[in-house]
Amino acid sequence: MHDGSGRIVVQGLTKQFGPVTAVNNLSFTVEPGSVTGFLGPNGAGKTTTLRMLLGLVTPTAGGSTICGLPFAQLGNPGRVVGAVLEAQGFHPGRSARNHLRVYAAAMGVPDQRADEVLHLVGLGQAANRSAGAFSLGMKQRLALATALLGDPQVLVLDEPANGLDPEGIVWLRAFLQSFARSGRTVLISSHLLGEVEQMVDQVVIISRGQTAYYGPLETLRASQQSRVLVQPADPQALVAKLQESGIGSIEWTQDGRLAISGVDRKEVADLAMSSGIALYDIQQEVIDLEQLFFRLTSGQYSGAPVPSPTGYPPQPPGPSPWQPGNGWGGQG
Ligand SMILES: Nc1ncnc2c1ncn2[C@@H]1O[C@H](COP(=O)(O)OP(=O)(O)OP(=O)(O)O)[C@@H](O)[C@H]1O
Structure with a gap:
């Protein structure tokens, strides 16, 4: 069990x-x-x-x-477990409803479940249409409906x-x-x-x-340290002020702005204002996850190295289920 x-x-x-x-x-x-x-x-x-x-x-x-x-x-x-491994080939002449009923019977769930899952995936109106003629997106939905049959x-x-x-x-x-x-x-x-x-x-x-x-x-x-990108009227003066106050670490970007790590936008803006340095632009860098x-x-x-953020390496919770005779490598 x-x-x-x-x-x-x-x-x-x-x-x-x-x-x-x-x-x-x-x-x-x-x-x-x-x-x-x-x-x-x-x-x-x-x-x-x-x-x-x-x-x-x-x-x-x-x-x-x-x-x-x-x-x-x-x-x-x-x-x-309901699974969809690839957009399946569907029987060309079979309606979406009948496709699902075949799987429902094999799984021992009642026929009416076919209509329930069609509604769940937004294919209620297409129940009688031939699944073989569905668009790729509709096939994806039908495959999902198949996976949902057994609740x-x-x-x-x-x-x-x-x-x-x-x-x-x-x-x-x-x-x-x-x-x-x-x-x-x-x-x-x-x-x-x-x-x-x-x-x-x-x-x-x-x-x-x-x-x-x-x-x-x-x-x-x-885990990606974000940076404040700033375009000051007098960059050298701002760099000097930042270094004086020990704020962040400073780099030049390729487009000539200052990139300051380890600070938020407000700290930089306040420092510039109190030092009388005009800022033409200031923004927090948006981290591009891609x-x-x-x-x-x-x-x-x-072969580049990868960082190890918190939570890695992962451990399975609780006692290890990996005991000899527990089905290891035998299935497939
Ligand atoms: N049956 C197989 N026989 C030999 N090599 C295989 C087999 N199945 C997968 N591979 C190889 O194993 C590696 C991983 O393939 P897999 O399909 O698991 O990757 P994937 O991350 O799903 O890729 P994709 O995003 O392209 O589907 C690839 O080098 C692939 O060529």
């Missing part, structure tokens, strides 16, 4: 395809009640990890659990924003956040941080099959 927690634990997960190490000793925990983004560039090992989590690929080492159990031991897994506690979605128009992305964000707010677990992968930035609370960023960052998105943002993401994952290609 699973523990009903909705927690996903990945511990020491490794997958070797011949000479290729697709996933390398990967560990992280996904807690219920939040949307977690599983991010990394193309080829980082995201799909392989999700396939191992869902019992479709046998790990070379390590393992994973959902609600405390390896996938293979979940019993009726569709009732615990699962955990959702695992591989690149769910792919193919959605801006309205679809806004809808998906609201849907996943409300799903998570009901105490359930959402894990979504993407190779673009910007695409899921507004949807996720936590992130697991991987590069070359290894964890580059694991923790709240906010902590990642805050740039940060590239920096974190560029090691995939260049």
